[in-house]
Amino acid sequence: xxxxxxxxxxxxxxxxxxxxxxxxxxxxxxxxxxxxxxxxxxxxxxxxxxxxxxxxxxxxxxxxxxxxxxxxxxxxxxxxxxxxxxxxxxxxxxxxxxxxxxxxxxxxxxxxxxx
Numbered sequence: 043x044x045x046x047x048x049x050x051x052x053x054x055x056x057x058x059x060x061x062x063x064x065x066x067x068x069x070x071x072x073x074x075x076x077x078x079x080x081x082x083x084x085x086x087x088x089x090x091x092x093x094x095x096x097x098x099x100x101x102x103x104x105x106x107x108x109x110x111x112x113x114x115x116x117x118x119x120x121x122x123x124x125x126x127x128x129x130x131x132x133x134x135x136x137x138x139x140x141x142x143x144x145x146x147x148x149x150x151x152x153x154x155x156x157x
Contacts, residue, residue: 063078064078
């Protein structure tokens with residue numbers, strides 16, 4: 043019930059959260075718990091801003107990479123919000139509306155400007 047009140051689906055059994063400096067991988071070998079080593083960032087399954095922290099905490103960042111027709115090249119959006127990803131993906135897919143109101147908005151800056 044506490045998890046559902048926070049951020050999880052109503053039928054969630056529990057939430058596991060990594061401590062700062064740690065994250066989850068799907069590897070079945072090696073240490074069970076290991077601190078993120080700076081020199082491993084960018085290797086397979088070793089990235090910044092991966093799942094594992096509550097979005098309710100401050101300084102929570104994520105990464106979104108988008109490319110294709112209609113997408114502007116070499117754009118970096120500072121301060122985009124995670125909740126803006128769904129409406130942005132919907133626009134890319136040509137979906138015009140959600141079945142109910144949502145909090146996010148389209149990240150318009152990623153799209154090529156019509157000339």
